[in-house]
Amino acid sequence: MASESYRPGVQVADVARRHGTTRWQIYDWRKRLAKGLLALPADLRSPQAFAAVEVEPDEMPPVTAPVSSDGIIDLVVGGITIRVGMAIDEAHLVRVIGAARTATAAAR
Structure with a gap:
């Protein structure tokens, strides 16, 4: 049921209702999958994917730290x-x- 809930377009609540369990139980199984305590069948494992990440510059200017000869x-x-x-x-x-x-x- 947990692996079924990962299929594209599938809603956790629908899977739970179809199998007569609660969505919380399926979420618990999904957490166990994420921790490696359960395993997905090979045909349901998704390939690695990359997502674009944009980093916004900090609003605060960077800290500058010139060091004097006396260690200050x-x-x-x-x-x-x-x-x-x-x-x-x-x-x-x-x-x-x-x-x-x-x-x-x-x-x-």
């Missing part, structure tokens, strides 16, 4: 300069950059 990094995030030392905690730096981006977006 100047990060420029949306016009805000953040000066940090090499020993800064990564998680803290991520929060600071996020706050700078939020502030820049709010100012627009």
Whole structure:
């Protein structure tokens, strides 16, 4: 039933009704198929396919980071300069950059 529900133009609810089960049961079997816990017959396996993907540019300008000779990094995030030392905690730096981006977006 799960493999039947993958056929083009077939609705899961119609398959469930035809076999006297619920669509949720078929969805459960489909999840198991996706996890490799069940297998589709060879004639129903679809060939690999590619889809076109378009990536939109970020609205925020990229972070630039010139490094000075004393190990201080100047990060420029949306016009805000953040000066940090090499020993800064990564998680803290991520929060600071996020706050700078939020502030820049709010100012627009």
